[in-house]
Amino acid sequence: MATQTLIQYLETTQQDGFGASVPVGLAAMNRRQTEIYLAGEALDAGDWVSLDLTAASDQVSSVTIAKSDSNRGAGAGVTSTASVVIGVVLGPASERDADAAGTGVLSGGQAIVCIRGICEAKVDGSGVAVLKGDTLTFSADAATAVKAQYTGGAPYNIKPLCGYAIDATAADAITSVYVKPSMS
Numbered sequence: 001m002a003t004q005t006l007i008q009y010l011e012t013t014q015q016d017g018f019g020a021s022v023p024v025g026l027a028a029m030n031r032r033q034t035e036i037y038l039a040g041e042a043l044d045a046g047d048w049v050s051l052d053l054t055a056a057s058d059q060v061s062s063v064t065i066a067k068s069d070s071n072r073g074a075g076a077g078v079t080s081t082a083s084v085v086i087g088v089v090l091g092p093a094s095e096r097d098a099d100a101a102g103t104g105v106l107s108g109g110q111a112i113v114c115i116r117g118i119c120e121a122k123v124d125g126s127g128v129a130v131l132k133g134d135t136l137t138f139s140a141d142a143a144t145a146v147k148a149q150y151t152g153g154a155p156y157n158i159k160p161l162c163g164y165a166i167d168a169t170a171a172d173a174i175t176s177v178y179v180k181p182s183m184s
Helices: none
Strands: 013-015 021-023 033-039 048-051 064-067 085-092 110-124 135-138 145-147 161-165 172-179
Touching: 033 085, 048 110, 085 172, 145 161
Parallel strands: 033 064, 110 145
Antiparallel strands: 013 021, 033 110, 048 064, 048 085, 085 110, 110 172, 135 145, 135 161, 161 172
């Protein structure tokens, strides 16, 4: 189940069949680490996900994911599944796991999840603009990250971080982020 990148691809452009220089893009960058998880609910590409602590057992919870959401209750003694954010959904693992559009993952299907590296993810910059390099945390909106901010008085209420913004956004959008592993 674990993946490892042994060779780093450092090119940023390549030549197409006509000799023109074209950008390589995020999909070819192999500095990204991915894992395959079972979807505990329907998921879309770009969704921030966490371990589904509502699953029947710890064994099932360790391989099942749900949309990260700071409002989601997860059973006795657990206030939120968002405290175990693991990454961003890249898409379905196979055609049989895909929704009708082909980009989302059906509930019970297998999802490819970026657990480290650069990918496209849902970020909400409509309340507080997100700038390049800002740290991101989960929000009350399912599967969406927001700019991490200190709230309240000392001691500060700091939610676990889940990544960094690569692109700025002042709206609710899918944008480039760096997913940081081991956030919780």
